[in-house]
Amino acid sequence: MDSDRGENGDSSHNHVSKKPKLSAFISEEEIRQEFSHHQRGIARINNGSFGSCPASIIAAQKKWQLRFLQQPDDFYFNHLRKGLLESRTVVKGLINADSVDEVSLIDNATTAAAIVLQQIGRAFAQGKFQKGDVVVMLHCAFQSVKKSIQAYVTGAGGSVIEVQLPFPLTSKEEIVSEFRKGLEKGKSDGRHVRLAIIDHITSMPCVVVPVEELVKICRQEGVDQVFVDAAHAIGSVPVDVKEIGADFYVSNLHKWFFCPPSVAFLYCRKSPLSSEVHHPVVSHEFGNGLAIESSWIGTRDYSSQLVVPSVLEFVSRFEGGIEGIMMRNHEIVVKMGEMLAKSWGTNLGAPPEMCASMIMVGLPSRLFISSEEDAMRLRSYLRQHHGIEVPLHYQAPSDVEGGPKDKDGLVTGYARISHQVYNSFDDYCKFRDAINQLVEQRRSCKMLFME
């Protein structure tokens, strides 16, 4: 076993997390070195979109890539499957799955959505589901998932119900009650709700959804299948797939779990459904179960899927391992969010307990963000002229109450800030000051780029 590890090119040879650590934890300087490839001068507070990968994992990945280039046949016949099985086994342990057969490695959550929805589409086509049967999703589901539903569900005769996510919100009960309403609607007129797609952590606006509770409600209400899109979850919130109880659960490992682009796991609870899901790229392993099908979908670079064991080693260098990282990311992002909201006189989009390592912070009304285009323009401006990378969300005022206000008007824009181990206090100060500067200069979104 040790010699196998040595062949991996990993610098150490054991699962360090199992041994008591005698040496000191990773130092500030070492963290800086691990992320020294990040562009200097950029306040990188958008870890949510594309994630981040430390230098030692990139190095591990290059070793795997080189192995393939050196002797690809040997790599294919003797090393690839073993390496993938090791990665899947690590993931199984992280998420408390019963069996490694339930864990497949794929490119990203977008691919997982295609896999689950193709299966739904086939069920419609084969008459297992009736035309008009329903798929329920959150209205703020990630756009690629929405399009996937359009392609595979609506196209096959299914209908879709969107559950409004209240935002800003103050408690998870708001989400639960909207969800119940959505399910009711789905079951009306004698229809069946065949699938519920629930985000664990929504993208924009970003909140942590009470998935366990929603899955329970789905079971009570006779929903056939539940798919949790947890693109952001692993490395961000604790993930226990048995507790959560969904049929399908996907999370990207390159967002918050330090893997290179790109790799995600798709958990498929063992059930009669398991044999119905297939990877859309059919290759030699078709019919051998999704996990095995996914392990070979033609010649490509599988190296990002092979470094998962190396990431365990990396996180063990931090105090408390991944749990410690998650806890500190959460504490700091909340603190930074509160600091920004106070400085700008605005509000947070959700209470701290509904955030993980990202939080929504209201932007001053004086910026007059009145559309998604405005938000995008401001985002580009911040990137180009201030070296700040942060995604911005436009929240249309609700018809009834309008929405939260600052001293000058309605707050219609929110920044989704993140905190990851490489961030520093300066990143958030830079953002704070840039916004304050814009407000002082009385520059609204529409005026940006026009001077």
Added chain:
Amino acid sequence: MSRAMCMTWRHSSRLFSCCPLPFTSPLLLAPSHFHYIISDIIVSHHHSHLLSSFTQNPSSQSSIMESSPPHHQQNESNGTHNISKKSKPMLISESDLRFEFSHHDPSIARINNGSFGSCPASVTAAQHHWQLLFLRQPDHFYFNRLQPAILRSRTLIKDLVNADHVDEISLVDNATTAAAIVLQQIAWAFTEGRFQRGDAVVMLHYAYGAVKKSIHAYVCRAGGQVIEVPLPFPVNSNEEIVDEFRRALMRGKANSGRVRLAVIDHITSMPSVLIPVKELVKICREEGVDQVFVDAAHGIGCTDVDMKEIGADFYTSNLHKWFFCPPSVAFLYCRKTPETCPELHHPVVSHEYGNGLAIESGWIGTRDYSAQLVVSDAIEFTNRFEGGIEGIKKRNHDGVVEMGKMLASAWGTNLGTPQEMCASLIMVGLPVSLGISSDSDAMKLRKHLRENFGVEVPIYYRHPKDGEVNPITGYARISYQVYNTIDDYYKFRDAVNQLVSDGFTCALFPK
């Protein structure tokens, strides 16, 4: 050409790449081969300049101020300088060629370029540059760099393959993915009732295993029937293939009336045969086949790939096999027709759904697209050889034919095809005494050759026909690429000779 010089060359295994078989093939001692000798003496400064550009510190190239004009972006993003426009680069020297493939395991005679391809160091370096750009500032990369770079790759490919319009070129991972895309569309046509249950899809019996499974998954599951075209092997002429193909089309039309799709390999995988695709496509048109999909996994960089000449509706080829790209990247060509063109979609649906396959394929979620971005670097690499990719193809073909004949002669066997029915791969019969009597034997022999002789070569088991006396049942598929030397083939020759003289047979393998 003095005998003394030939003696020197024979012992310089690397020079084989310039000049194969100085003893046995005077034909190949053409004057053009002197180029390599000359450039070996004159150090290629140009090449070292190109390499250094790959190791430039990327942070010097992009700055916080984003307003880089397009021409800056172009220089930065392909990681090279447009030297080829200013002065013709010197031809690659022996030592540079060695360096480019120095990452290959030196203990292995690597004569299986067909399975996984190969990638020179300079292209890998260009790829690393792109990977680093993403890691540095992924949002900027996503919003400003990625799509123009993908478009550039697609445009270069469009020119390489003589397509009319860049919209016709999509980049995908590999031919396996392309097959899924084409077949998914066929499945929908069945589901939506545009095709009737029992309508046929025709494919070659030697179609690639993954593609066969894809056809069964997407076509049979949706109600279509599959007709396989049996092909003779060994094969002696194109006519044998054409006849079988016509017969299969007749069968398809007799059973159900409509043949909705023909899947034709340009170069079959195992056994490897160069198929007369242009002729078969013509026959498909004459016989009213709805769609023709050419699976040319081995096509580009190996044989002539001209979309308009070949005339298929869909054509896919891997760039990482014979076009020096890293794993993995392939193009899928979809002919724009005046009539309704079937709507193809990438199965991984993302933001760009509905904007055409080429645009859909340009974003299928966060992943590493860097292999798709180095097409220009691969082209530059081929231009360092005499005749560019055309010269490489020709020399690969000549080389593999010579080596095939050498081996067949040494073993007393035969080639599986005439030389005009192969490109840079050829099937060489293995001695009967090896007793290859199943697919499993072929696989075990391959492993044995890898582990005990340091030879990497795929072996094909050919089921003998009734009545054949002492049939050759095993064929090796040897390849020839710019990094190969005559020693690779001698090593294989000697390994097999040793097995034969040791009295080895596959029956000796444990069950």
